[in-house]
Amino acid sequence: MEDKNQWPLYEVFVRARGGLDHKHVGSLHASDARMAIDHARDLYTRRQEGVSIWVVPSKAIVASDPTETDSLFEPARDKIYRHPTFYDIPDEVKTL
Amino acid sequence: MSAAAPQVGSEALFRYVLRLGDLSLVLGQRLGEWVGHSPALEEDLGLANIALDLIGQARMLLSYAGEIEGRGRDEDKLAYLREQGAYFNAILAEQPNGDFGQTIVRQVLIDAFQLELYERLAASHDERLAAIAAKSVKEVRYHLRYSSDWLVRLGDGTAESHARVQSALDLLWPYTVELFAADELDLAMADSGIGPRLPEVQSAWSARIEAILTEATLRRPADRPHAWHGKRGQHSEHLGYILAEMQYLQRTYPDARW
Numbered sequence A: 001m002e003d004k005n006q007w008p009l010y011e012v013f014v015r016a017r018g019g020l021d022h023k024h025v026g027s028l029h030a031s032d033a034r035m036a037i038d039h040a041r042d043l044y045t046r047r048q049e050g051v052s053i054w055v056v057p058s059k060a061i062v063a064s065d066p067t068e069t070d071s072l073f074e075p076a077r078d079k080i081y082r083h084p085t086f087y088d089i090p091d092e093v094k095t096l
Numbered sequence B: 001m002s003a004a005a006p007q008v009g010s011e012a013l014f015r016y017v018l019r020l021g022d023l024s025l026v027l028g029q030r031l032g033e034w035v036g037h038s039p040a041l042e043e044d045l046g047l048a049n050i051a052l053d054l055i056g057q058a059r060m061l062l063s064y065a066g067e068i069e070g071r072g073r074d075e076d077k078l079a080y081l082r083e084q085g086a087y088f089n090a091i092l093a094e095q096p097n098g099d100f101g102q103t104i105v106r107q108v109l110i111d112a113f114q115l116e117l118y119e120r121l122a123a124s125h126d127e128r129l130a131a132i133a134a135k136s137v138k139e140v141r142y143h144l145r146y147s148s149d150w151l152v153r154l155g156d157g158t159a160e161s162h163a164r165v166q167s168a169l170d171l172l173w174p175y176t177v178e179l180f181a182a183d184e185l186d187l188a189m190a191d192s193g194i195g196p197r198l199p200e201v202q203s204a205w206s207a208r209i210e211a212i213l214t215e216a217t218l219r220r221p222a223d224r225p226h227a228w229h230g231k232r233g234q235h236s237e238h239l240g241y242i243l244a245e246m247q248y249l250q251r252t253y254p255d256a257r258w
Helices: A033-044 A066-076 B010-032 B041-069 B075-080 B100-121 B127-155 B159-180 B184-191 B198-215 B238-252
Strands: A009-015 A022-029 A052-057
Touching: A009 A033, A022 A033, A022 B041, A033 A052, A033 B041, A033 B127, B010 B041, B010 B075, B010 B100, B010 B184, B010 B238, B041 B075, B041 B100, B041 B127, B075 B238, B100 B127, B100 B159, B100 B198, B127 B159, B127 B198, B159 B198
Parallel strands: none
Antiparallel strands: A009 A022, A009 A052
16 A cells, blocks of 8 residues: 555654663654654654664554454463562662 | 964954854754645654754854853844844855755755864864864754755655756855855964864865765756855845844844743
């Protein structure tokens, strides 16, 4: 579904600071990957939100099917023993 | 730069700092005209970001100029209450936006100039100027990345985009000569180790522009003598309109505050 009058869509991921992971922050239009980085810098890091940017063509993202939500995610609900909630986390650990 | 560099008077330094500040101020104001009119929402923000960087540079420089002058004029008084003839920007900055391509051409030409200028000013004997330049050079490096990327896309793009930016380049090129035409003030600043030698800035600028134009498949126009002196306060017909819009509020409601 490429519209010649519309630049392709990119998804933007920003790393807030060293040691953290890149988080999805939104999307934008750009004609190429380098322009997408520039736009992401101008749109999503103008208030010092980040130190690193990833951009990914939106069409490269494969998403789970919303109609399969029940079968994909419900079965995990009653398996609380998978959560590491039985450990004491030291106060010094900030970004677990 | 020798330790025995001659001193310059505060009047000369005042005018020199205004030259630097007015270039950023007028170009920033011009770019601001794009807000709400850009070809894409993303470019709206991109151009506005550059405009705000430039206004920020102008604020630092005009504040400093006001302190040098010592007559109680702050950045706002200098920006909003000077007449056209007391503005000292090179007139390339005040040339109209035209289409997006023309704005980009003007931006590339000035970004590359400010980059070479600030890189050298960062080593100025004047500590305040050196600090302002060191901060601004990071901004300008991004501005040139943005503008030169666009010039390459447009120049090496479609036949239509190529023709448009080539004609914008032909239109604006003659105004670049003034940037490097050193007058007594530029020479005095260079002699005292405050400002860079403009021929040095010019050859670095020229090499940089040459590389960008080659990649953008654009033809470099020939240099021609120029007959304008925005740096001395003699402006094209465009600056008056810019100032009328920019200064309207302060002149109509003196000392109005945000």
